[in-house]
Amino acid sequence: MNRKERFIPSDIPIIIATILIIIFTLYPVIYVVSMSFSEPSHVLARDVYLLPKGFSLKAYRMILDNATVLRSFANTLWYTVVGAAASVTLTATTAFVLSRKRFFLRRQLSLLMTLTMFISGGLVPLYILVQKMHLYNTRWAIVLPYIISAYNLIITRSFFESLPEEMAEAVKIDGGSEWTVMTRIFIPLSKPIISVLILFYGVGYWNSYFAPLIFLSNEKLQPIQLYLRSILITSEVQASGMGLDAVLMNEQMKYAVIVIACFPIMILYPFIQKYFEKGVLIGAVK
Numbered sequence: 001m002n003r004k005e006r007f008i009p010s011d012i013p014i015i016i017a018t019i020l021i022i023i024f025t026l027y028p029v030i031y032v033v034s035m036s037f038s039e040p041s042h043v044l045a046r047d048v049y050l051l052p053k054g055f056s057l058k059a060y061r062m063i064l065d066n067a068t069v070l071r072s073f074a075n076t077l078w079y080t081v082v083g084a085a086a087s088v089t090l091t092a093t094t095a096f097v098l099s100r101k102r103f104f105l106r107r108q109l110s111l112l113m114t115l116t117m118f119i120s121g122g123l124v125p126l127y128i129l130v131q132k133m134h135l136y137n138t139r140w141a142i143v144l145p146y147i148i149s150a151y152n153l154i155i156t157r158s159f160f161e162s163l164p165e166e167m168a169e170a171v172k173i174d175g176g177s178e179w180t181v182m183t184r185i186f187i188p189l190s191k192p193i194i195s196v197l198i199l200f201y202g203v204g205y206w207n208s209y210f211a212p213l214i215f216l217s218n219e220k221l222q223p224i225q226l227y228l229r230s231i232l233i234t235s236e237v238q239a240s241g242m243g244l245d246a247v248l249m250n251e252q253m254k255y256a257v258i259v260i261a262c263f264p265i266m267i268l269y270p271f272i273q274k275y276f277e278k279g280v281l282i283g284a285v286k
Helices: 009-037 040-045 058-065 067-099 106-115 123-132 140-146 150-162 165-173 178-186 188-206 210-215 224-237 244-285
Strands: none
Touching (some): 009 244, 067 140, 067 178, 067 244, 106 150, 140 210, 150 188, 210 224
16 A cells, blocks of 8 residues: 655755755756847846846847858757767677677776776877878767767676676577677667667767867868857957947847757757666666
């Protein structure tokens, strides 16, 4: 017989703390969204605190009419989709190999992968490597150097190791290969960890800022984050020489671009949250 949970007075501080955390977490999001929909004059005056004042879609119309914004958004989408797909595929296949006990180099390679989490070659060697591989000013300069994360590889390998080995043995008895074990057994059972990888890699590529700043000088290849940076720099440097209308629209446009840059990730997360929590727990426990 299920009993209703009783209210415990000692839970009051926890409830209050949780409410405060939610408020402090959501308010910046609400503030940015409200600023993007407010009249430019209210945005410049900084008198918007919660709800939009003087509802306006001018900034979003300017973004839709701006070819540079749309191109930057398309570039970010390409980096995210292609990069996440390549990273998830390589991470899953590599983790499967390292989870096989019969693979004689599994410990050595696992140790080598772990060391990369603590020891980095630095930015200069990475820049030289990108130059020597003729990746500079190409889309692949954003994807290939970061295609596998050691942390993601470790939790994926641990997840594969937690799956029953008897299933793999049954497939081999029926004449199946290691490829069959991975594609027909392990991958279908790994939706939680695959969802975690998609989220981690997707968010990483979507928010990628430093790599494009270093490796991409061609504006036609730059993502939305660098375009937002250019807006911020332009508004600070040229504000004194711009007309009032231009200053007002430029100020509101900053918030609209931030909303557009964050919106896809905020929409995606609720749909894979259950897989995210389960995958992290299962992958990390072992």
